[in-house]
Amino acid sequence: GNYDGxxxxxxxxxxxxLRNKIAGFDNSARHFEAFKGDIFVNxxxxxxxxxxxxxxYSAATQVTVDTELICHNSGMVRYRDQLLYxxxxxxxxxxxxxxxxxxDSALSQAYTQDTYVSGKLNVDDRDGFxxxxxxxGIHYISEDNFGNSPVINTIPLAEKDRNSVVGYESVLPLPKxxxxxxxxxxxx
Numbered sequence: 131g132n133y134d135g136x137x138x139x140x141x142x143x144x145x146x147x148l149r150n151k152i153a154g155f156d157n158s159a160r161h162f163e164a165f166k167g168d169i170f171v172n173x174x175x176x177x178x179x180x181x182x183x184x185x186x187y188s189a190a191t192q193v194t195v196d197t198e199l200i201c202h203n204s205g206m207v208r209y210r211d212q213l214l215y216x217x218x219x220x221x222x223x224x225x226x227x228x229x230x231x232x233x234d235s236a237l238s239q240a241y242t243q244d245t246y247v248s249g250k251l252n253v254d255d256r257d258g259f260x261x262x263x264x265x266x267g268i269h270y271i272s273e274d275n276f277g278n279s280p281v282i283n284t285i286p287l288a289e290k291d292r293n294s295v296v297g298y299e300s301v302l303p304l305p306k307x308x309x310x311x312x313x314x315x316x317x318x
Contacts, residue, residue, distance in 0.1 A: 131159035136169065138187050154190035155181055161206050165213045166226065172206040178215060178231070199231055203297040205250040209260050216249030216262065236280045240269045247289050248296050254310075256303045263299045265289045268312070 131137075136152040136159050157179065161172040169190075171179040178199050182192040201217030208214075213224040215231050220238030222231035241247075241264035252261035260271040260280075268285040293314040300313035311318050 131162050131171070133158045135159055136162065136171070136181075150188050152181075152183070152190055153188060155179070155193055161204075163206055163208050163213060165208055165224070170206060170213060170224070172204055172215065174202055174204055175200065178206070180229075196231060201249060203248040203250065205248065205297075207251045207253050207260075209251070209253050210258075214251060214260075216251045218243050218246040218249070221249075221251070221262075237271065240264065240271065240282050241266075248299055250297055250299045252299065252301045254301065254303050257307070261299075261301045263289070263292075263294070268292070268301075 135156045138149040138152065139146045140149045157171065157173055157176065159171045163170050167183070169181040169183060171181065173179060177195045177197040180194045180196070181190040183189070184191050199215055199217060199222065201219070204215065204217040206213065206215045214234070214237070215222045215224070220233050221240065223234045225232050237260070240262040245264040245266050247263055247265050250263065254261060254270075258272065262269040262271065266286070266288055268287050270283050270285070271280045272283065273279065274281050292312070293316060294312070295315045298313070302311045303309070304311055
């Protein structure tokens with residue numbers, strides 16, 4: 131992703147080389163996800179773009195934009211075979227049947243509009259958590275014992291005490307299970 135669109139890189143040995151710019155899409159693409167054959171680009175001022183690609187990933191054959199989802203400090207991730215979008219009004223999941231994002235009422239309980247800081251969502255592939263940041267704390271979402279309902283767990287570390295950069299929140303699992311590294315504006 132770049133300020134003027136999307137690019138495809140190829141790895142050759144130990145180095146990466148530019149293969150091509152994707153034709154037909156020239157918008158800033160800081161946050162994007164490839165999901166089920168399409169590319170979704172979150173643009174905080176224009177909405178969420180959905181790109182259908184040619185087979186070679188050289189050009190976008192169709193570009194649509196969802197202008198209902200325009201939110202400052204929003205985020206988008208793939209989590210448990212879902213494409214999620216976080217913004218001030220909640221967490222949304224993409225529905226391929228309708229072709230739209232629909233609010234996920236369970237995940238959206240992680241924060242309210244009053245406690246919203248950032249829709250930046252972090253996925254922990256090791257432990258299967260979805261991390262969410264709010265004014266009141268850091269939340270990690272796991273599944274219940276039956277694997278069908280999200281459970282929101284909270285670490286009561288308020289935004290004012292975290293010293294993080296809004297929109298760039300990060301969490302990384304450390305080798306020892308249960309230990310995590312949280313990024314701040316001056317380190318971790």
